Amino acid sequence: MRSTKPLIAFVVMAAMGTLLWAGAEGDVPSGERMIAAATKFENSLNAKQRSKAEFQFDDEERLNWHFIPRERKGLPLKDLEGEALKAAHNLIQSGLSDAGYTQALDVMSLEEVVYLLEQGDRQERRERRDPDKYYLSLFGKPNPQGKWGWRLEGHHLSLNFVVQDGNVVSSTPEFFGANPGYISAGPGREIRVLAAEEDFARQIVNISTPQQLKTIWISEKADRDIRGAGESQPVVTDPIGLAYRDMSDEQQKLLSALLSEYLRNMPQDISQQRHAELKAAGLDDITLAWWGGRERNEPHAYRLQGPTFIVEYNNTQNSANHIHSIWRNLSGDFDVARNQ
Structure with a gap:
């Protein structure tokens, strides 16, 4: 199961914007939602996956952000399937509104568009342009007490959060990008991100x-x-x-x-x-x-x-x-x- 393939089909057909896992915010504070989602995500991983996803809170990697296509640390969504993939998206949703989550999926799906548009070796293009090449990282232990953080990052997307004693104390830098920002598949079939x-x-x-x-x-x-x-x-x-x-x-x-x-x-x-x-x-x-x-x-x-x-x-x-x-x-x- 790939994390963004259903949405990619809509992108190519100029009908982007459908949620993969629908979910309302409700009245639960974001910090509490993040703790629950991060804990469930962590528990869904095997030992190898945990070794990629988990860092100490004071690891210098926490501040090592960027939006360009580059090699990254963390656990890529393409390494996940089933319940682990669903748990990953639940964690992503905990840090975004429904509109923000849709926009994040749109940004990720544009990597498939760029893959199709770019010239060159197919395998090299896929290595560089992959809508599942977005990485989740946990910094510290998700816990109602103490401080921890998490990040979702890949090309044109960087979301960074810090939670202390159950409260979100930082949600920046927050980066969204789009390439192409505008796609036309004919009259009335246009997309702008x-x-x-x-x-x-x-x-x-x-x-x-x-x-x-x-x-x-x-x-x-x-x-x-x-x-x-x-x-x-x-x-x-x-x-x-x-x-x-x-x-x-x-x-x-x-x-x-x-x-x-x-x-x-x-x-x-x-x-x-x-x-x-x-x-x-x-x-x-x-x-x-x-x-x-x-x-x-x-x-x-x-x-x-x-x-x-x-x-x-x-x-x-x-x-x-x-x-x-x-x-x-x-x-x-x-x-x-x-x-x-």
């Missing part, structure tokens, strides 16, 4: 007044990628761009919608906590800065920054059809203080 994250930001820019454009549109050229890729802490500079306080009512509504797109990937309690923190810190100080072209299919990037968070978004590769996006905590990712 991470579409709203692009569209809401562009709309804010394109309804800006000439005076606002001088502030929000930083440059007609965008850098090739996000800042801080693979770094354990975000790159933080002074906020630039157009502030929420200086936006029109319509722009403020669009910015709220843009924030919601990022917040909705997490389980409800984590999403609500993030929202409460950014609201307490002040919406007025949230800024949006744009680089690159202002039309679809033109290379572009943006930065969304508030007192508590920073979002880096880049869509410059593959004729602006290759998206990188990340949410980071300005206090520090991985439950490590940023200035430590």
Whole structure:
């Protein structure tokens, strides 16, 4: 049993987005759900699988994240089947909302699309592009007391969590990417992954007044990628761009919608906590800065920054059809203080 094959069929037929294992969040706190799911996952593994999946909490591997296709430590989904595979997906679901889980499956399934599109040796392509080449890692022992963490990672996906005394104390860095971001299989059979994250930001820019454009549109050229890729802490500079306080009512509504797109990937309690923190810190100080072209299919990037968070978004590769996006905590990712 392969973890994403049913979804892959839908991708190729331009009908992506179906859950493999449906599940509602319910009222159980995310930390408790993660403990239960991680324990069940761990118990479903044999000794060889455990040796790949388990690390000490203070292992340096915990901070060794990236979204590029590379060799990774951890236990790949392709090594699992049956109850172990189901337990793996239950763990993944414990760290995401239903929308976030669907988006994660979409990202993973795009590896099959790239495999079909790329040229070269078939075996070499499969080694590099495999929708089951996503790795789960446990750092420490899942337990109601003490601190432990877990990670799901592969090409264009990196989800990192730390749980302490049953509470989720860190859920960043959180990375989602998409290549291709747009797929067309004929009229009415189109797919866009991470579409709203692009569209809401562009709309804010394109309804800006000439005076606002001088502030929000930083440059007609965008850098090739996000800042801080693979770094354990975000790159933080002074906020630039157009502030929420200086936006029109319509722009403020669009910015709220843009924030919601990022917040909705997490389980409800984590999403609500993030929202409460950014609201307490002040919406007025949230800024949006744009680089690159202002039309679809033109290379572009943006930065969304508030007192508590920073979002880096880049869509410059593959004729602006290759998206990188990340949410980071300005206090520090991985439950490590940023200035430590």
